[in-house]
Amino acid sequence: MTSLQLSAKEEMLEKFLDAAARGDLSQVSTLLSNAPSLINQTGHSGWTALMLAARNGHHHVAEKLLLLGCDKFSVNSSSQTAYDIATFWGHRHIAGLLGRAADGCGRILPGADLHPHENYFSRETLDRQSGRRTDKVWLEAKQSDSETVYLLFSNLSPMVRTQQQDGSEAQGDMKLCLFRFEEVKDLLLKPSSVTIFLGIEKTKSPSSSSSSEKAESLSEPPVWFAINTDEDAAALLERCREKNCSFPRSPNRDLLKLSEEEAGVVAQARSVLAWHSRYSFCPTCGGATKMEEGGYKRSCLNSECRSLQGVHNTCYPRVDPVVIMLVIHPDGNQCLLGRKKVFPVGMFSCLAGFVEPGETLEEAVRRETEEESGVTVGPVQYVSCQPWPMPSNLMIGCLAVAVSTDIKVDEKEIEEARWFPRQQVIDSLFRGDRSVFVIPPRQTIAHQLVRHWICMNSNL
Numbered sequence: 001m002t003s004l005q006l007s008a009k010e011e012m013l014e015k016f017l018d019a020a021a022r023g024d025l026s027q028v029s030t031l032l033s034n035a036p037s038l039i040n041q042t043g044h045s046g047w048t049a050l051m052l053a054a055r056n057g058h059h060h061v062a063e064k065l066l067l068l069g070c071d072k073f074s075v076n077s078s079s080q081t082a083y084d085i086a087t088f089w090g091h092r093h094i095a096g097l098l099g100r101a102a103d104g105c106g107r108i109l110p111g112a113d114l115h116p117h118e119n120y121f122s123r124e125t126l127d128r129q130s131g132r133r134t135d136k137v138w139l140e141a142k143q144s145d146s147e148t149v150y151l152l153f154s155n156l157s158p159m160v161r162t163q164q165q166d167g168s169e170a171q172g173d174m175k176l177c178l179f180r181f182e183e184v185k186d187l188l189l190k191p192s193s194v195t196i197f198l199g200i201e202k203t204k205s206p207s208s209s210s211s212s213e214k215a216e217s218l219s220e221p222p223v224w225f226a227i228n229t230d231e232d233a234a235a236l237l238e239r240c241r242e243k244n245c246s247f248p249r250s251p252n253r254d255l256l257k258l259s260e261e262e263a264g265v266v267a268q269a270r271s272v273l274a275w276h277s278r279y280s281f282c283p284t285c286g287g288a289t290k291m292e293e294g295g296y297k298r299s300c301l302n303s304e305c306r307s308l309q310g311v312h313n314t315c316y317p318r319v320d321p322v323v324i325m326l327v328i329h330p331d332g333n334q335c336l337l338g339r340k341k342v343f344p345v346g347m348f349s350c351l352a353g354f355v356e357p358g359e360t361l362e363e364a365v366r367r368e369t370e371e372e373s374g375v376t377v378g379p380v381q382y383v384s385c386q387p388w389p390m391p392s393n394l395m396i397g398c399l400a401v402a403v404s405t406d407i408k409v410d411e412k413e414i415e416e417a418r419w420f421p422r423q424q425v426i427d428s429l430f431r432g433d434r435s436v437f438v439i440p441p442r443q444t445i446a447h448q449l450v451r452h453w454i455c456m457n458s459n460l
């Protein structure tokens with residue numbers, strides 16, 4: 001492609017985005033009929049036409065873009081969808097349009113917020129195909145298929161390559177190293193390796209595919225597996241043809257640099273691999289176990305073991321539910337955030353805690369808030385959840401309303417907790433002001449809960 005062609009394309013994109021931002025429906029329609037691929041493209045700011053229409057309150061443009069199949073879930077560099085933007089700028093009619101489920105679910109679940117809140121670590125790019133896990137013949141055939149994709153984990157860390165050499169922390173700076181069967185087949189045979197089936201790549205929407213693409217899509221998309229091995233890490237890195245590869249040492253920080261798609265795959269793979277590494281022996285009798293069902297089951301080898309009678313949850317990968325809550329002051333204008341000693345300087349986050357056996361989510365929110373801050377909580381509302389693969393938590397995000405306001409922290413866990421006025425939260429969240437406090441990164445559900453609260457009532 002020549003630079004002239006490239007600039008003509010760029011010019012057309014600029015025109016298209018500008019028309020969407022101005023609400024010029026006829027120009028948006030004309031440009032799209034000439035170049036349909038413009039629909040999901042972003043400009044320098046990382047904003048799509050839909051985001052610009054949502055920002056400026058152009059309902060008719062947003063409606064047209066949705067009708068033509070644009071992706072309403074894509075996010076800008078601040079992780080905002082068009083829905084977030086419409087809500088933040090107070091364009092409720094557009095937020096309503098974007099939040100509406102196409103199949104009329106709104107009638108069946110009146111009053112429900114049907115806009116799916118997508119958190120980091122939650123995007124599902126693979127179809128897990130759980131039915132295939134018991135098909136040993138199919139799994140074995142797929143393991144040696146030349147199209148199959150392997151992720152390589154060492155000490156539960158995936159091999160990644162870093163794009164930037166300046167130690168940048170930005171999301172997308174890290175990419176997973178992908179391997180083929182030939183490159184890892186020796187590892188599959190090692191008794192100490194654990195190989196799990198992740199799923200099949202999801203196919204793209206068939207609506208716009210040409211006939212040649214349709215023929216191609218008849219063959220099954222690539223299958224993904226993950227291997228965890230205790231082979232020497234330096235020798236493993238030599239297997240990769242890419243430069244700047246490593247196994248990140250600090251998952252809590254480093255795994256936040258992946259793209260949304262790759263983070264979703266890692267959330268699944270790391271949690272299941274961590275379960276295998278922690279549950280080598282049968283929790284019921286202490287006997288040896290064997291892996292089954294593509295890595296989604298471990299069965300005891302002791303034929304007398306009680307875990308073999310009926311269904312035992314010890315045989316399946318564990319998930320630990322954790323409630324995480326943004327507690328709102330009874331005046332509606334302050335929220336409760338706390339800090340642990342281990343947090344980076346100045347950082348305050350939502351309170352959180354493990355759900356205990358025999359406890360509802362609402363009770364867990366009330367108990368943990370009261371334990372950690374001394375504040376009593378009344379109504380609790382679920383917002384969204386986030387898999388947190390360190391090693392296998394499910395963070396259940398809630399808003400809660402306080403009925404008492406005096407703070408008395410549990411010093412064993414929390415160093416300090418405070419009520420933060422809405423304006424201070426806005427300054428930290430949107431203006432990057434670190435003078436009062438620092439909010440956790442946007443990949444955390446804590447950040448998203450705070451953002452949700454601010455956007456919920458904003459009419460700026």
Ligand SMILES: NC(=O)c1ccc[n+]([C@@H]2O[C@H](COP(=O)([O-])OP(=O)(O)OC[C@H]3O[C@@H](n4cnc5c(N)ncnc54)[C@H](O)[C@@H]3O)[C@@H](O)[C@H]2O)c1
Pocket residue numbers: 320322324349350351352353354368386388390393395413440444445446447
């Ligand atoms: N993604 C986010 O935004 C975010 C924010 C805050 C916390 N988190 C995660 O939530 C998790 C729980 O939060 P917390 O530490 O405040 O919980 P918490 O307040 O319940 O306190 C943790 C303590 O509970 C005990 N405990 C009870 N059940 C446990 C279990 N199943 N596993 C481990 N420990 C258990 C341990 O003694 C542990 O030290 C942490 O692991 C943290 O990584 C994520």
Ligand SMILES: [Mg+2]
Pocket residue numbers: 351352353354368372413
């Ligand atoms: Mg806690």
Ligand SMILES: [Mg+2]
Pocket residue numbers: 352353354368371372413
């Ligand atoms: Mg606690």
Ligand SMILES: [Mg+2]
Pocket residue numbers: 353354368
């Ligand atoms: Mg607890």
Ligand SMILES: [Zn+2]
Pocket residue numbers: 282283284285286287300301302305306307
């Ligand atoms: Zn057993």
